[in-house]
Amino acid sequence: MSREFAFIDSLRSVATSPAARDLIDDVAVLEVAGRWLALSHDMIVEGVHFLPDDAPADIAWKLVAVNLSDLAAKGARPLGVLLGYMLGEAAWDAAFVAGLKNALDNFGLALLGGDTVSAPAGNARAFGLTAIGEAAGPVPSRAGAKPGHSLWVTGTIGDAGAGLRIARGELEGAEMLPRRYRRPEPRLDAGLALAPLASAMMDVSDGLLIDAARLASASEAAIEIDLSCVPLSRALIGACGEDRGATLAAATAGDDYELLFTLPPDREATVRTLSAAGCPPTRIGTVREGDGLTLSEGGKAVPLPASLGYQHD
């Protein structure tokens, strides 16, 4: 067990409320007066989640977007955010605030409050963001997938991973790819539309394969993904091709912030009518009896890659 998972396991004795969802979901879901509040908190650390020379406005955007992606995965409409901010150099901080304003304006959100602290000189900085949202109805967990349900994902997979390689100078490709890495778009409208239909839903943050394996584990079921169905953008195919190696690279890269969900058979037709939105969903697999993740391509089994995605240490 990784250090992080061992620590989270030790926290389960403290997280005894049903609202905590056993700490396996993307958010806490708290009932207040018959309404469902979705609460997400993410922390990012310099040198771990961002680099000192990343643009402050991009860091602000990402901090907001990754929290909103957690809300999107539960069909929650965001109401506002609280910021925990560690002060740095004044010009950097001003650029961060401008980026935060841009991000919040883009999502129609306001900053509600938070805290500002100093840190010892030379310390790697850390920021936290809490997002509060309200779900329109029952909130899908990761645990509701049943054998016979189909597995779907919104949008395209792997763009942000290729974008990071382009940003590092390791690859050449369309500007859309690094933009998807720097400025992820949480799938809020898709989440609202899908939440009443999905039997399980989560966002793809660490890689399609590892997140699908987590959904399978939470649902105590097996999932089979057909690699030939994994949706790749034209920009990604242009930069990396679309053979099995390119598809596996896309399916194990992180930072997609697409929605991964399962559907009972009678709801597939309804979801196909949603395809008009900017990030149409694609059927990529099937839930079966058993446990774990398997891959196929054109009906033939494909071995799992050594790494399914980003593993927290």
Add this chain to the structure above:
Amino acid sequence: MSREFAFIDSLRSVATSPAARDLIDDVAVLEVAGRWLALSHDMIVEGVHFLPDDAPADIAWKLVAVNLSDLAAKGARPLGVLLGYMLGEAAWDAAFVAGLKNALDNFGLALLGGDTVSAPAGNARAFGLTAIGEAAGPVPSRAGAKPGHSLWVTGTIGDAGAGLRIARGELEGAEMLPRRYRRPEPRLDAGLALAPLASAMMDVSDGLLIDAARLASASEAAIEIDLSCVPLSRALIGACGEDRGATLAAATAGDDYELLFTLPPDREATVRTLSAAGCPPTRIGTVREGDGLTLSEGGKAVPLPASLGYQHD
């Protein structure tokens, strides 16, 4: 203007929701379905808010207690907390979790969720806590004090400040004093009882005088405090005496986590009947026309000390 206040000022352009209360209140107050949610977020940093050799269980307690104190000051009942945790050494982390469990059990609360991150080796660690509460009715701000209202504080002032000096070996005194520093008790019951009565309310975290000056500023009124009325505990008097110097030291020390509030004249009798609780309120001053803080003792003016309390850098 300090760096922190300059930064918070720049955030006001982003905090345009009425729920943000212009970032001058202890919490955000969000209306959901006719109910009032109070949202607080505090961040603590190693070397700034705690020291590496402080007991992990005390740090966990304080992180919970200071957030709940913000809710108490708004008459909100806590519903749960989210934790942002930076991993450290495994035994330290386990002691923190045990302390967190103890603190949350003590307040009848559950951990709802949060995030766990790693940090570069040797980095000062930072933790964040978001507390979510629900207020029974309208939530007092810092801005409602009017000329003719009286100023009150719960419990006793200066115990934690003396306790810190005892913990540092600079003073001798009763064990109650360092306990009040290490294990502050948020005044949740008093806050619930006082919120419908108070015209303004906040918690005392940086020192009675500086926090009273902030209340005066937010209310656009003057406040006069009678030093001879500032409530001191027997333990504090035993350790430090009760002359003017000792009273000023108590009134400018931080970490009290008592409630400071103002009352219209017709509500004083009701508040006196609340005195049976563990932290009875004491009338310590008066709100007048004008601005700023003045001190008196036995009817005579007393000059303000050079420092009114803890100033954020």
